[in-house]
Amino acid sequence: MLSFIPDAWLQLAVLGIMALGAVVYVFSYFTVFVPPLMPARELIRIAGTALIAAGVYFYGSYATEMSWRKRVESVQAQVVVAEKKSQAANTALVEARKKKTQVLVQRQVVIQERIKTVEKQIDAECRVDTAATQILNDAAKNPWNDAK
């Protein structure tokens, strides 16, 4: 709630309470010149003291509030910087990833071309037993699919 009140208003209110307390307290000594207020002299003095005490208390709260607002502002600024850094890091990562994928695809194209050039030769010289193919396929299967 306090955060919605402008700083200057808060400070003014706090100092106002302290000043009012001091005025009321000092005024209690002048009640000798105002006979109707004489019986309430002690009461006025207590009210003045209470106002000063409240002012001092609020001054402490005000100082905390101000340091708090500064802290929030500082963190907000840091968050903005962090979000920008995070965005930049993601962009760099995506770029690096694209390059890696490109390298991988290019290499695979070369490998496939090399296979094509020797395809007839290796197929003529070597036949693969279907048992070997079965073992290879079993090893390639995702073990977590079976575990599910």
Next chain:
Amino acid sequence: MKKYLLILLVLSGCASNKAVPVMPKFPEVPTELQTACPDLATVDPTTDKLSTVLTTVTNNYKTYYECAGKIDDWNHWYTTQKKIYESVK
């Protein structure tokens, strides 16, 4: 005595244990990293051609490196974002 009372009042006014009500947004993960690694390809069980087996095996190598690269990038993403997150104090 009055002096101590004043100090106590000021300090009690200062009492606060709130946390800063500002939270950095959880960083976005690039969509490129969010796709699951595909299963490895299998060879046609009826084939006896070595070239077919070779093609499948080399394709699987590619799949492996693609996935390994993704894991490396995840680690890189986590380390970088953690460092950035921790820089907010």
